Amino acid sequence: MTLGYxxxxxxxxxxxxxxxxxxxxxxxxxxxxxxAKPFLDAEALGKLPEKATVTVLKRQGGWNQVKSGxxxxxxxxxxxxxxxxxxxxNTTSIAAITGSFNQRPGAGPTATTGVRxxxxxxxxxxxxxxxxxxxxxxxxxxxGDAAAFAAAGKLTARTVAYVDADGKPVxxxx
Amino acid sequence: xxSVGGVDGLMKNIKDxxxxxxxxxxxxLGHGITETxxxxxxxxDDPALQRYVNExxxxxxxxxxxxxxxxxxxxxxxxHVNAFAAPGGYVIVTRGMLRVVRNEAELAGVLGHExxxxxxxxxxxxxxxxxxxxxxxxxxxxxxxxxxxxxLVEALVGPTKELYARGLDKDDEFEADRIGxxxxxxxxxxxxxxxxxxQTLGTLKTDDPYxxxxxxxxxxxxxxxxxxxxxxxxxxxxxxxxxxxxxxxxAATKKMRSTPPQAESKK
Ligand SMILES: [Zn+2]
Numbered sequence: 001m002t003l004g005y006x007x008x009x010x011x012x013x014x015x016x017x018x019x020x021x022x023x024x025x026x027x028x029x030x031x032x033x034x035x036a037k038p039f040l041d042a043e044a045l046g047k048l049p050e051k052a053t054v055t056v057l058k059r060q061g062g063w064n065q066v067k068s069g070x071x072x073x074x075x076x077x078x079x080x081x082x083x084x085x086x087x088x089x090n091t092t093s094i095a096a097i098t099g100s101f102n103q104r105p106g107a108g109p110t111a112t113t114g115v116r117x118x119x120x121x122x123x124x125x126x127x128x129x130x131x132x133x134x135x136x137x138x139x140x141x142x143x144g145d146a147a148a149f150a151a152a153g154k155l156t157a158r159t160v161a162y163v164d165a166d167g168k169p170v171x172x173x174x
Numbered sequence: 175x176x177s178v179g180g181v182d183g184l185m186k187n188i189k190d191x192x193x194x195x196x197x198x199x200x201x202x203l204g205h206g207i208t209e210t211x212x213x214x215x216x217x218x219d220d221p222a223l224q225r226y227v228n229e230x231x232x233x234x235x236x237x238x239x240x241x242x243x244x245x246x247x248x249x250x251x252x253x254h255v256n257a258f259a260a261p262g263g264y265v266i267v268t269r270g271m272l273r274v275v276r277n278e279a280e281l282a283g284v285l286g287h288e289x290x291x292x293x294x295x296x297x298x299x300x301x302x303x304x305x306x307x308x309x310x311x312x313x314x315x316x317x318x319x320x321x322x323x324x325x326l327v328e329a330l331v332g333p334t335k336e337l338y339a340r341g342l343d344k345d346d347e348f349e350a351d352r353i354g355x356x357x358x359x360x361x362x363x364x365x366x367x368x369x370x371x372x373q374t375l376g377t378l379k380t381d382d383p384y385x386x387x388x389x390x391x392x393x394x395x396x397x398x399x400x401x402x403x404x405x406x407x408x409x410x411x412x413x414x415x416x417x418x419x420x421x422x423x424x425a426a427t428k429k430m431r432s433t434p435p436q437a438e439s440k441k
Contacts, residue, residue, distance in 0.1 A: 029400070040411065061414035062366050062406075077366055078403035081396060083377035092377045094255065094384050098273040098431075118215045118252035118268055120339045120387050125214070128327050132212035133205055136246040136264070139224040143241065146232035153278065153419050155362030157237065160413070162356050165348065167407035 024056040026066065026080045034073035038063035045073045051085060195298060197262070201244060203298070204262030206327040208246075210334040211258055211266055218251040218269050218430065226426040230278060231265055231285045237360035238293045238353075247285065249430075255375070256388045258338065259288035261298045270384055272427055275371055278419035282361055283368025286354030293353070296346040300337055341391025348393070348401045355406060364418045365410040372399050 028051065033044040038060050046068075048054065054066040054075070063074045083090050141149070150157070161169035195203070217224065224247075231247035243263035255270040265288040267281075275281050291297060341347075351368060359365040376395035378385060392398070424431075 029403075038414070040408070059366070059370065061364060061416070062410060063414075077373075078369060078399060078406065080373075081376055081399065082373045087376065087380050087394060087396060090377060090379050093379055094253075094270070094274065094382055097374065097377070118250065118254040118256060118387065119383070120390065122214045123211075123339055123387070124335050126210050126331075126335065127213045128206075128209035128331060129213040129216060130209050130327070132216050133208045133246075133264075135217055136208075136248050139221065139228050139248070140244070140246055141225070141228040141232040143232065143236055146229055146236055149229040150233045150362065153422055154417055155233070155419075157362055158360055158413070160356050160359045161409075163352055163405045163407075163409050165352070165401065165405055167405050167409060169409060 024082070026054050026056045026064070026082045027085050028052045028054065028075065028079055029081055030079055032075055032079040034068060034071060034075060036073055038074040042074070045071055048075065054080070056080070056082065200298060201262030202326060203330065204260035204264045206330040207260040207334045208264040208266065209327050210331050211260065211338065212248070212250060215250045215252040218249045220249070220430055223426055223430055224249055227267065230281055231289070234282050234286050234357050234361045235263070235289045237357045238289055240293050243292070254384045254387060257284055257288050259291035259297065261292065261295065263292055265289065265292070269430055272430060274374055276374070276420065276423070277367070278423040279358065279363040279367030279417065280371040281367070281423060282358040282363045283354050284371055286357035287350045287368060289357060290350040290353035291342070291346070294346070294349060296342050296350065297337065300342055301333060304333065304337070339387070344393045348398065351398055351402055352405045355402065359410060359413055362416060364416045365406070365413050367418065369399060369402055
């Protein structure tokens with residue numbers, strides 16, 4: 001197939017771009033300061049009104065670095081929504097963000113020939129699979145193994161209170 | 175076919191259902207529910223990835239009030255973007271979800287949300303509140319009669335399909351988001367992993383068939399982010415700069431990501 005090679009190049013090109021860089025348009029859900037640095041008490045470079053659109057450059061913890069016109073600065077991540085203010089107008093497919101499938105006509109999950117997935121329909125047609133549940137035992141991890149895995153990933157357990165829907169800390173009962 | 179004993183057990187327990195479900199019975203129920211969930215789509219054949227997801231999941235679950243449950247995590251072989259929890263410590267995440275997730279902190283948040291459903295017994299309570307309270311007794315009756323498994327699983331199939339196609343109350347989902355964020359943070363991850371994953375989901379075409387079941391059973395990502403914005407407020411500002419472990423995540427999922435998806439039904 002002569003087309004195959006070109007498609008492969010396209011797939012390779014897509015794979016090389018981080019998925020999140022492909023769809024970095026965002027809008028502000030509530031009026032918010034554009035900060036010079038990712039800190040609450042950092043200098044404000046300006047104000048972004050509700051629904052202002054920005055381009056997200058990167059995320060650092062709870063902050064997104066954004067570009068607004070000529071200005072670059074930081075906005076609390078949860079003041080931003082990626083995509084379209086009306087989600088029904090979103091045009092991004094899963095394939096576009098994963099760069100993984102649907103790149104070739106006829107390939108990927110657009111085909112529906114006889115293989116079941118995990119849709120509502122498939123769930124309703126499911127027959128119990130006890131052997132699959134038994135397999136889970138083979139991959140189970142002990143508390144000790146989990147702790148070693150955490151240490152290898154430089155993860156340190158911390159004391160953090162639960163929060164209620166209003167953002168009030170709930171006392172830890174352990 | 176349900177045996178006479180099973181029907182008897184069912185009738186008996188309609189009468190004297192106390193509403194309490196002890197932990198072994200809860201695990202048994204979750205086992206039965208998971209048999210149906212994995213009946214819809216089997217586990218992905220990638221032992222290293224299965225192990226990795228268990229490592230992340232178990233470490234997150236250890237931070238909960240129920241660290242001693244026999245936690246079992248699994249990746250199923252579906253491109254549909256979704257994750258499920260069942261009572262007693264069963265958590266299944268689809269490979270489609272692992273494609274959307276970008277680092278270990280996001281995965282920890284997603285698994286933390288599912289762990290929260292287990293810890294808060296959301297599905298158990300939904301079964302109890304529904305017309306299915308008798309099942310909890312029926313399973314026990316089958317168990318004590320030495321007929322463990324078959325009877326219970328058979329009785330659970332209908333309710334499992336109904337509950338997992340309908341979803342939980344939206345307040346349970348918002349609560350699971352809040353707890354998921356806290357568990358991931360307790361585990362030492364960047365707290366904004368779950369919000370980041372929700373942000374990604376919020377960019378996607380809402381009528382994408384591979385999101386249909388997730389979007390039917392959960393509030394939309396924008397609403398979940400609105401709720402998390404209020405709940406997280408400034409509570410996590412002291413946890414800036416914690417690891418996302420993107421490299422470890424990308425390495426663990428590399429084989430899965432480089433495997434083209436198989437055709438699946440989309441409806
Ligand atoms: Zn949920």
